[in-house]
Amino acid sequence: MATNQRTLAEKWKKLGLNFQSYRYTFLGPDHEQIVAAVELFIASEDAACRLASDLLEKSPAAFVEIWSDGRLVMSVAKPPRQPH
Numbered sequence: 001m002a003t004n005q006r007t008l009a010e011k012w013k014k015l016g017l018n019f020q021s022y023r024y025t026f027l028g029p030d031h032e033q034i035v036a037a038v039e040l041f042i043a044s045e046d047a048a049c050r051l052a053s054d055l056l057e058k059s060p061a062a063f064v065e066i067w068s069d070g071r072l073v074m075s076v077a078k079p080p081r082q083p084h
Contacts, residue, residue, distance in 0.1 A: 020041065021039060021040075022039070022040050022048040022068050023067045026064050031063060048068070056076055057078070059078075062077065
């Protein structure tokens, strides 16, 4: 998979695009159960973080972690629901 990522990154760079790989891991309330995991190529860290918040809001997961190049970029918890 690393070869594919490198190849894609090289192609995008030649086209003047600067995408970075971000891995989103959506976790259950216990921080152990993985609800979903996806890898996306996004142009900026800010955009990756905004997308994480938007996706978490629509997801059944309680938390999302974003990783890039082996470092934790952001970890977000879904706010508790307010009783009606």
